[in-house]
Amino acid sequence: MKRLPLSALLSFNGGYVDTAGFLALQGLFPAHVTGNFVTLGATLVMGGSGALPKLLALPVFCLVILISRIVGLMLHKAGRPVLKCLLAAKVILLIVAAIFSVMHGPFGSATAIANLVMGMTLVSAMAIQNALHRVHLAKSPPSTLMTGTTTQIMLDLAEIMVGEKGQGSSLALARVKRMIVAVAAFALGCACAALAIVSIPLWAFVIPAILSVFSFAARVETPEGD
Structure with a gap:
């Protein structure tokens, strides 16, 4: 039986967490952190709550990625399985977020502190996912942002339709197939x-916490062989 690609599972969770965070946490994007500048601007101009989590999302995201990479390099030097350790850290954060949401949600009526804690926990989890994807799944489409992926799909389709037949079009077709899976998984995660x-706020x-556990059984190839 063929195992589910890790990149597809990450794409589903990326779409799910980003959509759930946006809907439940006053417009916060846990994965697409630069989008928070847009919602922050709208919050400041139009009024409303939730400005602090949007303001902190990018620095927290950057800090967690920096720490993840430093820890990853240290683990690699020590001969430890880097990818599995980073996946475990992300799974733990999503489990913590799940428990916290059951205890303090739904967040429409929660305190500002509860919203901040929940938001930064999800941002940290998605930061680790972005970091491990760039390092260990560099040949796979991004799992949290589909703009570049859909652009590349259209460029490759043009190459397939009117470009010269040969190795270039074959590579483009293979790339399109991988990227379509990523976009479909991300869109499915958003819908779910x-x-x-x-239905169950x-x-x-x-x-996403439960699904992330299956990451350890997913199919993956890593440059570090771990």
Whole structure:
């Protein structure tokens, strides 16, 4: 039986967490952190709450990526399995977020502190996912941002349709197949998150935590062989 690619599972969770965070945490993007500048500007101009988590999202995201890379390099020097350790850290953060959401959610009526803690926990988890994806899954499409992926799909489709036949078009076709899987998984995650927030808001964040556990059984190739 063929195992699910790790990149597809990460894409589903990336779409799920970003959508759930946006809907439940006053417009916070846990994965697409630069999008928080847009929602922060709208919050400051139009009024409303949730400005602090959006303001802190980028520095927290950057700090966690920096720490993740430093820890990863130290683990690599020590001969430890870097990818599995980073995946474990992300799984722990998502489990903590799931427990916290059950205890303090739904967040529409939660305190500002609860919203901040939940938001920064999710941002930290997605920062680790972004870091491990760039280092260990560099040949796979990004799992948290689909703009570049959809652009490349269109460019490759043009190459396939009117470009010269040969190795270039074959590589483009193979790339399109991988990227379509990533976009489809991300879109499915977004749809499932929206449905969960509406139907089971208190338990919505439990789903990505459970799914993330299956990352350890997913199919993956890493440059460091771990």
